[in-house]
Amino acid sequence: MASKLLDRLKRTLFKDGVATAELSGTEDFPESSELDDDTDCISSRLSGTLSFEGEKGLETEDPGEASDLDSDSDFLGESTENGMCSTDASPVGPPVSQSLLTRQLQDSWRSSRCRTVVEKLVFEVTDASVVQEGTSKYVLYTIHVIRSGAFDKTPAIITRRYTDFERLHGRLRRCYADEMEGVSFPRKKLRRNFVAETIAKRSRAFEQYLTHLHSLGELRRARIFLEFFYLGDLRMGQNLLRAGQYQEALGSLLNALRLQEKLSGQQQHHLQQPQRGHWFFTLSALAACFQELDQLEEAQENCERALQDLAPSQDTAHPKQFHPAFIPLLQANVRLSWKISKDKRRWEALLQEMRDSGVDIGNQPSLKEYLVKEVLEDSDGGSRHKAKEELA
Structure with missing residues (x-):
């Protein structure tokens, strides 16, 4: 019996070994x-x-x-x-x-x-409405300025009419004749200016027109082109600040800031005058409005942002070279930093350096006083009153 059991066990093991060998290639x-x-x-x-x-x-x-x-x-x-x-x-x-x-x-x-997606500036007409003002009738185009390549959470917005574009085109042709030679502009029509088909075609034409201008390096950096977008909002913000309407001023100033950021591509250090002055004025005005609305952290943030761009270019050995807003900004930032318990030693030390170099720190206007008195000039050297006369 034992020998039979042993023989049966051997046969079982032999069969399992063969099966294992056959399946070894896959197992x-x-x-x-x-x-x-x-x-x-x-x-x-x-x-x-x-x-x-x-x-x-x-x-x-x-x-x-x-x-x-x-x-x-x-x-x-x-x-x-x-x-x-x-x-x-x-x-x-x-x-x-x-x-x-x-x-x-x-x-x-x-x-x-x-590897990142290349960003570019997109101009999109999102609305066109017919406006009636007394005997005058025109189409007002709403244009969104967007950075493509990523989701733009804060598109900037401008509203312009045909005569605004026409004036921009004329000024660019006078100052940049060679660059403007291949730039086309939608012609003025004597009839059917307010029908849907004409408005739609003109909307697309204005998108292409702005895109073409922005694609040309010389025109993209032109003062005339840049100011077409943001200078109106900046002047409106200043007027509202002068009138004490700080909350309303914030809307215009923030839109002006977004426009400047998108148009310059975050290269504020390389801006030329008066664009550099406009950039600092915008940040300073935002700081003043936030301070008046008791939003101290936002006020201090805009103060410091302006100072970080402005301070490195200053030379304490030549006080006359300081930007007129520099000391008011510096003093405002020290006070705001103290109120929100933020480290202010760096700015206090800079203020002391200026005092030691002979700058009369005490005889300076406040930040708000500077902003109210400042005259915002356009690329023709004209003030707000000159611009209003041209639009009349």
């Missing part, structure tokens, strides 16, 4: 299809081939983690542990080391992370 690497897919993907990106070294690491790897690659960074970590390396695709030359593959993968990952 040793149950995830071979997934590894092949990953290899093809990486090879196409690196223009090379992948080979696997350190088979023990692959055999002991957890299958659940191996099939859950959700980012290049995760893959990099696993490839280092598993001993993955790359060899040159050509038949000539020695194989590339494991460290070289890791470096290639890291460089590829960094380049993909640093």
Whole structure:
């Protein structure tokens, strides 16, 4: 009986061994299809081939983690542990080391992370309404200025009529005749100016017109072009500030700030006068309005933003070179920083340096007094009154 049982056990074990040998080609690497897919993907990106070294690491790897690659960074970590390396695709030359593959993968990952969508300025007419003022009738176009390439949470808005565009075109042609030679402008019509078809076509034409101007480097930086967008809002904000309507002034000033930021592409350091002066005036006016509305943190933030751009260019050895708003801004920032318990030592030290250099710190206007008296000039050197006479 014992010999029969032993003989039966041998036959059973023999059959199992054969079955195991037959299935060994598929059972040793149950995830071979997934590894092949990953290899093809990486090879196409690196223009090379992948080979696997350190088979023990692959055999002991957890299958659940191996099939859950959700980012290049995760893959990099696993490839280092598993001993993955790359060899040159050509038949000539020695194989590339494991460290070289890791470096290639890291460089590829960094380049993909640093790759950004190119931003550009988009001009979009979102509304066109017919306005009747007494005997005068015109179409008012609402234009959104947007930075493409990312979601723009704060588009800037302007409203202009045909005569505004016509005046801009005439001034640019006088000052930049060569650059304006290939720029087309929608012609004025004697009839059917207020029908939907004409308004729609003209809206598209104005979008293309502004886009064309902005695509030309010389015109994009032209004072006439820049002021067409923001100077009206800046003057309106100043008038409301003078009248004590600080909340209303904030709307115009914030829109003027957004327009300047979008048009300059965050390059305020490279602005020329009077655009540089307009930039500091905007930040100063925002600080003054926020202070009057008791929004001290916002006021201090705008003060410091203006000072960070203004202070590095100052030379305490030549007090006359200081921007007229610099000392009022500096004094306002010290007071605001004290009120909100923010470190003010840097600005106090700068104020002391100016006092030691002979600047009469005590005989200076307040920030609000400076803003009320400041005259905002356009590119023709004209003041607000001259601009109103031209529009009349």
